[in-house]
Amino acid sequence: MSESLNRLLANLHAERLATWEPAALQVNIDQRQRLVDEARIDDFVRAGDSLEPFTLLKVEGGSLSRDELLANGPAVLIFFRFAGCPACNIALPYYQRELYPHLQALGVPLVAVSPQVPEKLVEIKTRHNLGLQVASDPDNNLGRRLGILYNFDEASRKAALAKGNGIGETTGTGTWELPQPTVVVIARDGKVAFAEVSPDWLVRTEADPVLRAVEQLLGQTPVQLAI
Template sequence: MSESLNRQLAELHAQRLATWEPAALQVNIDQRQRLLDEAREASFVKAGDLIAPFNLLKVEGGSLSRDELLANGPAVLIFFRFAGCPACNIALPYYQRRLYPRLQALGVPLVAVSPQVPERLVEIKTRHDLQLQVASDPDNRLGGHLGILYRFDEASRRAALAKGSPIGDVTGTGTWELPQPTVLVIARDASVHFAEVSPDWLVRTEADPVLRAVEHLLGRVPVQLAI
């Protein structure tokens, strides 16, 4: 049986059920449910959309533009919340194991993107010795263009303030906005070939659909014709 990201995230939630204070747990559950209930899917990035020019900041220094990313063919972007996010610390190593080697063999860059400022975002790359690229989306500009941002609800803001760690301080952005976990396969012409947005950050895109989308885009998988 192949490794499942969502099984690992379900195990994280089960651990929280067993160890977290009920009130704190309920705030977390309610926020994720609200995001599901209020998801405006029509505004989410989708296949066929054209991605406008953008610039990301690499955690090692320097920038990465849309055109540089797509110079030799398609690319895969994975949007995540921030370096200290427990679910992200499960997801990114999973993508390193399950996506990065195959994409590297195909010559397709894989970039994990968060609005967190580079000097804080580098932590997740070094912690897991990630070979995939990690980059900052300054001021959530690309995330906003893609329609994938969310804001903390009032209960989540109060909980964060009670801990003394408003998310804007953690990310260095000064705002309560984060991207919803999102995976994009972008073709060389900057059109979106595959897009999946996950309002609940404990449910995320598995590797296999992404690999299939990339292989199909590269002509490695035959198209099944309708009969």
């Protein structure tokens, strides 16, 4: 029986509580709380929205369009921050284990999406030997349309610069914008069937509701996941 994603993320936070300097820990906690408090929920992508055509860049090279993704049915997008994000390095392997095999069996593409440029983003796919696709959202174009972007607050900017560089250098985008962790299930007609946005990046969508949404689209009998 595998651990839930949010238990794994809680373990990461517990490790930080025990090992991080109090000032650095507080910056992290404050930024996440601010994102929760200031979340513009009305702007977030939601079920029923129609997604106009978009193009992502595959980390291996080449592009991936909305129409290609939906050619044979629904698709699932998982937005994450960047390849070096510790929580993302827990979340993506979790989705690889708990979601990817089920979606693959159903013929449904699973794509992890970050604004980080492909040549920097590829490392997370290689590091974890991910079977799921990893793709770049150039200039946060799709993330902006989905209303899921946030900017680093001043304290977080200073903390990042004190470590050596801004997030824009890390991602290759040159900006302080990142997507909030988000899962979107897109039906074949381009409409959003399921969407969940997590302003606190240490709280993320579990595999089970995503699979349920896909099965409902396909008219499949639900299979209980081991969580």
